[in-house]
Amino acid sequence: MLKPKNILIVGAGFTGAVVARKLAEAGHMATVIDERGHVAGNCHTARDKETGVMVHVYGPHIFHTDNARVWEFINHHCEMMPYRHQVRANVGGKIFSMPINLHTINQFFSTSMSPKEAQTFVQGLAECDVDDPTTFEEQALKFVGRDIYEAFFRGYTLKQWGLEPKRLPASILKRLPLRFTYDDNYFAHGFQGIPRDGYTAAVDSILDHPNIVVRLSTTAENLDGDAGYDHVVYTGSLDRYFDHTLGRLAYRTLRFEKEVKDAPYQGTAVLNYCDVDVPFTRITEHMYFAPWEAGKFDKSVIYTEFSETAKAGDIPYYPVRLVDDMAMLDSYVSLANATSGVTFAGRLGTYAYLDMDVSIARAFDVAEHIETAFAQDRKPDAFVHEM
Ligand code: FAD
Ligand code: UDP
Numbered sequence: 001m002l003k004p005k006n007i008l009i010v011g012a013g014f015t016g017a018v019v020a021r022k023l024a025e026a027g028h029m030a031t032v033i034d035e036r037g038h039v040a041g042n043c044h045t046a047r048d049k050e051t052g053v054m055v056h057v058y059g060p061h062i063f064h065t066d067n068a069r070v071w072e073f074i075n076h077h078c079e080m081m082p083y084r085h086q087v088r089a090n091v092g093g094k095i096f097s098m099p100i101n102l103h104t105i106n107q108f109f110s111t112s113m114s115p116k117e118a119q120t121f122v123q124g125l126a127e128c129d130v131d132d133p134t135t136f137e138e139q140a141l142k143f144v145g146r147d148i149y150e151a152f153f154r155g156y157t158l159k160q161w162g163l164e165p166k167r168l169p170a171s172i173l174k175r176l177p178l179r180f181t182y183d184d185n186y187f188a189h190g191f192q193g194i195p196r197d198g199y200t201a202a203v204d205s206i207l208d209h210p211n212i213v214v215r216l217s218t219t220a221e222n223l224d225g226d227a228g229y230d231h232v233v234y235t236g237s238l239d240r241y242f243d244h245t246l247g248r249l250a251y252r253t254l255r256f257e258k259e260v261k262d263a264p265y266q267g268t269a270v271l272n273y274c275d276v277d278v279p280f281t282r283i284t285e286h287m288y289f290a291p292w293e294a295g296k297f298d299k300s301v302i303y304t305e306f307s308e309t310a311k312a313g314d315i316p317y318y319p320v321r322l323v324d325d326m327a328m329l330d331s332y333v334s335l336a337n338a339t340s341g342v343t344f345a346g347r348l349g350t351y352a353y354l355d356m357d358v359s360i361a362r363a364f365d366v367a368e369h370i371e372t373a374f375a376q377d378r379k380p381d382a383f384v385h386e387m
Pocket of ligand 1: 010011012013014015016033034035036040041042043058059060061062063064218219220221235236237254317318345346347348354355356357359
């Protein structure tokens with residue numbers, strides 16, 4: 001083993017915690033800081049004092065993956081409980097099944113079509129003859145036709161992104177399946193679950209290693225300039241690291257209005273509101289994320305979720321990634337590549353929409369890259385994955 005290195009990791013979310021763990025297991029010393037007073041980043045969960053319900057403090061998080069290595073890793077750090085995510089959508093005051101499946105189609109058109117009939121019918125609705133749709137709207141029109149697009153996607157997407165779907169990339173809609181069966185599982189991955197004691201306990205376990213020191217309520221910008229670290233892994237926003245010198249990368253932020261209601265309130269974990277004249281996007285009822293605690297609560301915690309443009313000081317949640325943002329991102333990437341001693345990682349550090357499983361898989365790669373670079377006596381790169 002070479003001389004252990006001293007590494008500073010900014011951010012105690014999944015990315016920072018997993019990089020720290022892997023480097024610590026390789027014999028290096030990791031100091032993990034986070035400006036928040038808790039670990040787990042946006043996946044943080046905490047029991048609500050009044051009701052006892054486990055709340056997903058920064059919005060609903062369901063763990064789903066096809067990556068066996070990631071699934072094994074997370075199961076080593078928590079007890080993953082079986083959970084199957086189902087979402088309902090309120091359209092014009094009626095409740096439908098989401099993502100669009102045979103039940104949704106039959107409900108929406110008041111029909112009783114078979115899978116094959118529905119497939120032929122929906123193909124007949126397709127309005128866009130572009131072979132390879134690039135915008136959200138083209139993708140939707142090709143995928144489900146105008147009626148379903150207008151009812152389920154246009155209003156919700158306008159509220160979620162603050163932009164006409166014509167201006168958004170097709171990739172956002174491609175996250176959702178279209179099924180001609182009654183399968184209403186929101187996710188299509190082989191492994192799915194939620195940690196029995198919440199995500200924060202899982203991240204605590206990842207960080208529980210003798211070579212890891214965690215310092216909460218500590219902001220990177222307030223640290224001493226040269227604190228003697230051999231390398232920094234930065235999982236905060238790329239533009240923030242450079243003090244926004246080249247401008248602000250666009251993000252959506254979320255505002256959650258928390259209320260306590262008599263249990264049960266809406267009867268499911270997530271109810272989307274697709275109409276544009278309803279100001280919020282969805283209501284989350286947190287007790288349904290812990291089906292193994294069913295029947296335990298008299299009172300229920302709900303979050304009504306509003307999506308807004310992130311301003312200075314707001315929490316950046318979703319990278320917008322429009323053409324202008326991508327040009328600015330390129331400039332930041334050049335700046336970062338010309339800066340030594342820091343590797344950018346995670347959802348904010350790479351300005352990417354990453355699910356938890358992808359964040360963990362990428363964190364494995366980042367740690368392996370840093371370890372290899374140290375072993376070969378070279379400086380780790382600014383980015384490990386293609387930007
Ligand atoms: P984060 O969790 O954002 O952690 C970064 C940490 O860095 C934060 O704690 C922050 O405080 C800290 N930090 C930043 N800058 C500084 C600084 N300068 N100094 C000190 N600390 C700093 N994924 C799923 O797999 N399933 C889901 O159902 C799901 N739902 C989601 C719902 C919402 C509303 C959102 C926004 C995301 C969802 N995700 C989901 C994605 C998931 O949140 C991310 O994959 C995960 O949080 C990424 O972890 P991270 O460590 O890269 O970033
Ligand atoms: N979407 C929609 N209506 C819905 C659910 C989703 O229009 O009822 C769109 C919306 O633009 C969203 C995208 O589909 O951003 C992808 O859905 P996903 O559940 O992945 O949403 P996100 O993670 O962005 O909240």
